[in-house]
Amino acid sequence: MENLQWRLFPVLTLVASFLFLLYFRESSELSQSVCSLLPYDHYWMTGERVVTPQGVISGAVEIKDGNIISIVKTEDWRKKSKTVPVIDYGEAVIMPGLIDVHSHLDDPGRVEWEGFPSGTRAAAAGGITTLIDMPLNSYPSTISTETLKLKIEAAKKNIYVDVGFWGGLVPENAFNATALEALLNAGALGLKSFMCPSGINDFPMTNASHIKEGLSVLARYKRPLLVHAEIQQDSESHLEVAHGKNDARSYSTYLKSRPPSWEEAAIRELLTITKDTRSGGPAEGAHLHIVHLSDASSSLDLIKEARNNGDSITVETCPHYLAFSAEEIPDGDTRFKCAPPIRDGANREKLWEALMEGQIDMLSSDHSPTEPELKLLNDGDFLRAWGGISSLQFVLPVTWSYGQKYGVTLEQLASWWSERPAKLAAQHSKGTIAIGNHADIVVWEPEMEFDLNDDHPIYIKHPQISAYLGRRLSGKVLGTFVRGNLVYKEGGHAPAACGVPILAKTSPRSKSKLPITITNKRNGGRGRGRLNDIMKSEVKIITIQY
Ligand SMILES: NC(=O)NC(NC(N)=O)C(=O)[O-]
């Protein structure tokens, strides 16, 4: 008997491991299907403030299989019998999810800085439904088809929102049209380059000839080139700082080390290239996007003039340039270090003015985190600390809170954070609450205030390096929907990461995609978003109150 037991032992172990594997496989498949905190794939969402391209309406949005299939004004909707569950958000705002065209998630290779899981959880908690990841700070940098493949692999099953990728334009690939084409054919949504050192070894800076070459390839694909526009200028004050004559802990030293003339010089140079993008010009079809503009003086005037002349050029700024001013940055507080630097209060006023007038097209986070050790928080050395602001989760309440003074509207928020970014990244099914679009939606309470302190759930990897910590903000995210999935609801995320990598698909000769045109007029040239009502059948209402 004892013998038999021993002979059966290996067989039983085998059967047990088989059953365990089977169970494990099934449960992991199950967890993959748990993409939403709502168990419906067909439902209505109602609210008194739905931000559509036609304005803010009291209405209902019907969502089925991830898409918006109808939008109805409340008075019409009330007359209807309802066939599917209804989520009533009352006075909360129902707005297109934010599209962040500029963030550094550092995956693969530097996940200890951020990474896709924490970065996209933070994005979802902040109402961002799509983000486009920058090609640097991850390792290796995304400058070839092979490195783009590594990005896509790292993103798969690890992203809670949809993620697209910019490729890098660097000296190594700039004169190699075949390599650039391969990168674009592999799905990069456009390219990004630096006109000054990037701080990352495998992402060297480009000059005007590299940029011109890159643009001519991109023109055939109708995809944009994004540029970090600063060129080092040897001024007296800059040299003084470079020679260690100033206190490195003082913010004014850092400010002196990167004056507005660096941005101005870069933009002047770029505009000699973008004049070719005018209609009928040799680079027609190409588009240049200036990232994180900080200087609201001569740089902005130059951009204004180029736009008036018909150059295909857009510009973004970031919430930190709109929220903070140099005067209020304490010495040694390197959480505020970024490039170009946060300038004085008068400059901030002018940035707001330009944004409100439409001279600045859109906003992006430029979330560029690192490990706390590299921020040198104890030393407070502005010259040696890592440059980059950590903000991904907070950009919506920050823009809203600091914009109150200027009378920012919900429609403006949707334009700066969703509609125009969608156009830049050619995401034609995203960016507006319109029939046929993806149901990428943020629901939030603009009037609700909260303190960004330890009690607030924060999902970025290193909250302590964020300059926003300790601030009181207005505008709380209640829920975030990505393609109809409720991926975040106050206090938690969906169990599975069901965001998808976004890859550009058009071939250079295809005519199916539109060229980038970002109009300043709202609703300009858009055929979508008709208010429509396709409700037909009758059933009971299941109302979920929030
Ligand atoms: N390597 C970086 O992430 N740089 C970033 N740093 C900033 N903005 O301070 C940027 O976008 O230039």
Ligand SMILES: [Zn+2]
């Ligand atoms: Zn930059």
Ligand SMILES: [Zn+2]
């Ligand atoms: Zn950046």
